[in-house]
Amino acid sequence: MSRLTAFLAVSLVAVLTSVAALAEPADLARSLKSHVTDNWVVPDVFGDAELIQVTAVLQMNPDGTLNGTPEVTVTDDGGQSDATVQAYVDSVRAAIDRSQPFSLPADQFDVWRTIEISFNLKEESGK
Numbered sequence: 001m002s003r004l005t006a007f008l009a010v011s012l013v014a015v016l017t018s019v020a021a022l023a024e025p026a027d028l029a030r031s032l033k034s035h036v037t038d039n040w041v042v043p044d045v046f047g048d049a050e051l052i053q054v055t056a057v058l059q060m061n062p063d064g065t066l067n068g069t070p071e072v073t074v075t076d077d078g079g080q081s082d083a084t085v086q087a088y089v090d091s092v093r094a095a096i097d098r099s100q101p102f103s104l105p106a107d108q109f110d111v112w113r114t115i116e117i118s119f120n121l122k123e124e125s126g127k
Contacts, residue, residue, distance in 0.1 A: 032115075035102060040095035042121065043087040050121040051078020052088045056096060058115045064101035069093075075118070092119050 042049055053076040059067040072092055077085045096117070104112050 032102065036095055036099045036117065039098035040119075041091060043091045045084045045087045047080040047084035048078065049080070049084065049088050052076065052080055052085055053078070053118065053120040054089055054092055055116060055118045056092055058096065058117065060102070060104070060109075060113055060115060062106055062109045064104050064106075066096070066100060070096050088119075 052074070055073050055075050057071040057073075059070075061067045070093060072089050074085055074089065080088075102112075102115075
């Protein structure tokens with residue numbers, strides 16, 4: 001299977017498997033970017049949330065809803081406190097939850113059955 005990496009807002013990257021079946025991957029990436037970004041509220045926490053990087057793996061249902069709880073992994077805590085990192089992780093989970101259902105082509109479920117999304121404010125802001 002091939003993989004498509006689409007840069008999404010707030011350094012949001014969706015990795016979709018078996019992308020060959022997608023007619024317009026750029027349109028799908030833009031749609032995901034807009035949908036999740038609109039639902040992500042970065043916490044106002046003590047520390048520097050721009051240094052934190054997390055990855056969420058979503059197992060999807062054919063109707064665009066989550067199949068279980070997303071697996072969220074901190075890939076770089078940026079030297080931030082546990083409380084800051086936890087608030088950031090919680091904000092990512094909340095954004096994903098609020099983004100349901102995702103508007104994805106039902107006939108291409110095998111392409112987006114698993115979605116990986118990386119969140120990093122620093123890359124998006126260009127700092």
